[in-house]
Amino acid sequence: MNTPATPHKPRKPRKARQTGIDTPMRTLLRTCTEDERALLAAKAGTHVNYLYAIAGCHREAIAVQKAFAIEDASVYVHQLTGGRTPIVTARQISTMCSVAGFCDAGA
Secondary structure, X not given: OOOOOOOOOOOOXXXXXXXXXXXXXXXHHHHOOHHHHHHHHHHHOOOHHHHHHHHOOOOOOOOHHHHHHHHHHXXXXXXXXXXXXXXXXXXXXXXXXXXXOOOOOOO
C-alpha cells in the first residue's frame, strides 16, 4: 500500500537577533582577518561558521571543552598577531549571551 508523501513545507526564515551590544566573540571575529579566523577555528577544533553562531548567541549551550579550546585558540592568535586581537576567555563565552540580554531562559 503506497501512501503519497507529505509535501515539504518550507520553514520560515529565522529573525536575526540584533542589538547594539557586541559579544566578546563577535569583537574577536571582527578583529581577525579571514586567515586568522580560519586559524582560530582550526586551533579550536571547529569551523568559522560555528564561531559566528556562538558570537551571535545562536547556540543554547557550549561544551566546556569547546569553550576552553576557543580560549586557547584566541590566546594563540593574540600572540601571533602581536596583541592586535583580543583574548576571549571560557568564562566570557559561557556568560556573554545572558549578559548581552539574549538569554531566553524561562521563556
